[in-house]
Amino acid sequence: MKRILLLALAGPALGVMARPALADSAHENPDDVVAAAKQAALALAPPGAQVTISQAKAAAYMPACTAPLSVAITGNAPYQEAAVHCPAPVWVLYLTANVAAQQLVEVAARPIQAGQTLSEDDVSLAEKPVSLFAGRQTFAGAQQLIGAQARLSLQPGR
Structure with missing residues (x-):
């Protein structure tokens, strides 16, 4: 019984000494x-x-x-x-x-089909969490997108 008690008391003391304050x-x-x-x-x-x-x-x-x-x-x-x-x-x-962080990015203002040529009415600015598009290409102005063809179909807000 004494042996167990001594080990139990020595254990925490050794742990404190091993760690710097x-x-x-x-x-x-x-x-x-x-x-x-x-x-x-x-x-x-x-x-x-x-x-x-x-x-x-x-x-x-x-x-x-x-x-x-x-x-x-x-x-x-x-x-x-x-x-x-x-x-x-x-x-x-x-x-x-x-x-x-949040950032203003261009998103689909309405449903867009793959291959569709984008117009000014197809896109709008929205504040989105940066984590949603980390490492991906983003656009902060419609002028970069007008006349471009959508590579994939998009739902509004995407």
């Missing part, structure tokens, strides 16, 4: 890493976009950065990657950046 100045603060990634993602995001960054728990295990963090954002909205770089001592953490 978040306030430990020898290790990086995860909140600072997330803040740097969010600032970089917001700088590239469209106006009014909402940006969320994944947690950076691993930063608590990294040595404290002695120079300003730099961040490289890659990928297409809404799913991007934030590579947070520390130049001294050298380390990199990769976080996920989710960008929730």
Whole structure:
């Protein structure tokens, strides 16, 4: 019975000792890493976009950065990657950046059949989530579409 009790008491103590404290100045603060990634993602995001960054728990295990963090954002909205770089001592953490934004795009104003030549009455502007067309070609003006032939059939709003 005593042996089990001692192991139960020693287990949590060992777990606490193995993890660096978040306030430990020898290790990086995860909140600072997330803040740097969010600032970089917001700088590239469209106006009014909402940006969320994944947690950076691993930063608590990294040595404290002695120079300003730099961040490289890659990928297409809404799913991007934030590579947070520390130049001294050298380390990199990769976080996920989710960008929730709306954008004005041209959509079908009425049903359109594949092969149909588009007129000004066939298209209209609508605000749509960027995630619906990430990586696809979009148009923000009817002049780009007037006279073009639809490649596929479209329902209104698409």
